Amino acid sequence: MAYLDENFLLHSPMALRLFHEVAKDQPIIDYHCHLSPREIATNHRWANISEIWLGGDHYKWRLLRANGIDEDLITGDSTPREKFQAWAETVPYTLRNPIHHWTHIELQRYFGINKLLTPATADEIWEKTNARLAEPDFSTHGLLKKFDVRVVGTTDDPADPLDDPHSIAASDLKTLVVPTFRPDKAMLVDRPDLLNPWLDKLEGASDTSIVHLSD
Structure with a gap:
């Protein structure tokens, strides 16, 4: 049995019905996300799982630091494979943190992997995820289409240029991508x-x- 099955967090008949009969096949309208406008504009392809998972996720960085991982393996010059190994060593200690759930839900839903990420499974998961990322439908546009993402609100500084949003609007991408105001x-x-x-x-x-x- 998978660690997180299709009824994860659905603890009542009504919850099961609402999710499987109503919500599951609805399109995604994402009002707040951390997708890069530049990566959407260029239909970016990720070289490996470390790039897409660890390249800019400060939530994962925080957990890596809490686990005593050297900064070189977080934001430094270590190789993507070394950084992924550090994450694999950290994940078992994130139990009861939502990132533990998110990590394994992503492995299941997007990569077809039902194993826990641990130091022992890191090699296999590294190879399988990278092979999947190399497939044609795993570009930025491909993923937005594959999972029926209708609207994306990117997180933008008001001083950011609008070149990328304009480029996206002029492209053949069906997803509506709009900048949102975040003047932190x-x-x-x-x-x-x-x-x-x-x-x-x-x-x-x-x-x-x-x-x-x-x-």
Whole structure:
């Protein structure tokens, strides 16, 4: 039996019915995600599982650090395979953390792998996931189409250029991709060394002088 079966977290007849008869085959409308507009615009293909899983996931980085993993194996210059091994060593210690569930749900649903990720299974899972990523339908556009993603709201700084959203809109991608407003850096009022360069960038992007909060 798989670690997480098709009824994971469905603990009542009503839950089973609502998921399997109503929700399961509905399209995905994702109002908030961490997909890269550039990767969508270029129909990016990932070289290996480390790139797509560990290249920018700060939630996984936090768990790796909590497990005492050297920073070189997290954001440093170690090889993708070495970083994946460090993640495989960490995953067993994430039990009861949602990332433990997400890791294995992703392995099952997208890669057809029903094994737990551990140091002992890392080689096999590395090979199988990378082989799957090399298939034609595992590009960025391919995955959005494969899983019927109708709308994606990317997470964007208001100073970000709009070149990629415009490029996506002009492409043949059927998914609607729209930028969303996330001005986190505007909160850095206690760090003028970071806030002021960001305000300069925002002025350039908006062609507006920013002097007061009301601007």
